[in-house]
Amino acid sequence: xxxxxxxxxxxTANSTLNIEELMIPISxxxxxxxxxxIFDMPCESIGGGGGGDKWGSLxxxxxxxxxxxxxxxxxxxxxxxxxxxxxxxxxxxxxxxxQQPQQSQQKVQQGALPSxxxxxxxxxxxxxxxxxxxxxxxxxxxxxxxxxxxxxKAGDEEEKDQDKTKxxxxxxxxxxxxxxxxxxxxxxxxxxxxxxxxxRWRKYGQKAVKNSPYPRSYYRCTSAGCGVKKRVERxxxxxxxxxxxxxxxxxxxxxxxxxxSLGFVPDSSAFGAAASTSFVVPQPQxxxxxQQPxxYTSSSTPSLNINSxxxxxxxxxxxxxxTFLQERRFRPSPASLLRDNGLLQDLVPSQxxxxxxxxxxxx
DNA sequence: CGCTTTTGACCGGCGC
DNA sequence: GCGCCGGTCAAAAGCG
Numbered sequence: 555x556x557x558x559x560x561x562x563x564x565x566t567a568n569s570t571l572n573i574e575e576l577m578i579p580i581s582x583x584x585x586x587x588x589x590x591x592i593f594d595m596p597c598e599s600i601g602g603g604g605g606g607d608k609w610g611s612l613x614x615x616x617x618x619x620x621x622x623x624x625x626x627x628x629x630x631x632x633x634x635x636x637x638x639x640x641x642x643x644x645x646x647x648x649x650x651x652x653q654q655p656q657q658s659q660q661k662v663q664q665g666a667l668p669s670x671x672x673x674x675x676x677x678x679x680x681x682x683x684x685x686x687x688x689x690x691x692x693x694x695x696x697x698x699x700x701x702x703x704x705x706x707k708a709g710d711e712e713e714k715d716q717d718k719t720k721x722x723x724x725x726x727x728x729x730x731x732x733x734x735x736x737x738x739x740x741x742x743x744x745x746x747x748x749x750x751x752x753x754r755w756r757k758y759g760q761k762a763v764k765n766s767p768y769p770r771s772y773y774r775c776t777s778a779g780c781g782v783k784k785r786v787e788r789x790x791x792x793x794x795x796x797x798x799x800x801x802x803x804x805x806x807x808x809x810x811x812x813x814x815s816l817g818f819v820p821d822s823s824a825f826g827a828a829a830s831t832s833f834v835v836p837q838p839q840x841x842x843x844x845q846q847p848x849x850y851t852s853s854s855t856p857s858l859n860i861n862s863x864x865x866x867x868x869x870x871x872x873x874x875x876x877t878f879l880q881e882r883r884f885r886p887s888p889a890s891l892l893r894d895n896g897l898l899q900d901l902v903p904s905q906x907x908x909x910x911x912x913x914x915x916x917x
Numbered sequence: 918c919g920c921t922t923t924t925g926a927c928c929g930g931c932g933c
Numbered sequence: 934g935c936g937c938c939g940g941t942c943a944a945a946a947g948c949g
């Protein structure tokens with residue numbers, strides 16, 4: 555038994571933010587609303603459209619209730635892009651934010667926009683903003699490769715404790731923190747924890763979550779060379795909500811999709827009514843000094859209507875998250891993005907976490 | 918047999 | 934410096 559884990563669960567009251575704070579006060583009025591509507595808000599994170607990769611893994615999209623009668627890029631289109639983050643910040647938001655919702659723009663209750671002041675870095679900010687790190691340019695080489703690298707460097711004293719080193723050779727460099735891939739998370743109402751998004755994942759860990767009876771699972775894309783990871787945890791507040799956080803970009807097309815968009819395994823039984831979904835998406839650096847993931851929320855079954863493959867290999871950061879997120883500018887209120895304790899900690903910049911706990915209790 | 922999941926241990930970052 | 938905590942490793946077990 556891992557004492558630590560036990561402790562972890564009990565020693566709560568740490569820097570736990572509530573997702574509710576990050577939750578975007580958005581709600582859709584009908585079941586068939588176009589998810590795209592959500593992103594119709596101002597947000598320069600778009601890099602322009604560029605029908606690029608169209609592996610479009612429908613899997614999860616479908617599960618979310620997103621149906622399209624065209625080979626549209628999937629929600630994770632961008633993730634599939636082999637594009638990596640450039641050492642330099644993405645191009646400034648040009649005036650090409652025309653990506654108006656092609657159609658069906660249902661009602662969208664636009665909530666308060668996030669205040670630039672409360673932005674948060676960390677997770678997202680780790681988007682290889684360090685030119686000095688060659689590794690940073692490759693998709694989450696974080697694990698194995700980097701690890702070997704480290705191992706090589708430590709060549710001198712390694713023999714001392716091979717016992718341990720062999721077990722955990724972190725890819726971290728001495729002077730720099732480990733660089734994390736940008737992440738984005740979303741909440742989905744589902745009975746199943748592991749949502750099928752078209753990719754193959756292998757679980758490599760599970761941890762108890764503070765303040766939550768539900769554990770957090772860690773998955774890694776099984777594709778060779780693809781270091782995309784994702785974490786899945788169930789909201790303690792609302793057990794019916796599953797919070798999934800993706801980290802990194804797939805360097806390959808969806809295995810499911812490649813065999814035909816019908817390849818995905820529909821756990822639809824659980825998603826059939828994909829009641830609600832929320833997304834936490836990071837924002838481009840050039841939009842904010844302290845990047846912060848955004849949580850996109852939607853209630854009722856969304857019907858995404860993405861028509862343009864926006865995966866742009868040149869947009870660097872933009873390609874880090876779902877096309878639809880790139881297309882639609884969206885600026886949720888940071889104060890409405892807190893909801894879940896666990897993942898939020900990752901999504902929420904340490905800065906914020908430092909704060910003596912925001913007065914989330916009573917506004 | 919190969920792949921995935923489980924699970925205890927370990928590591929590094931961070932707060933105190 | 935110490936302890937907590939998130940994240941990851943990897944051996945063992947499970948599964949098809």
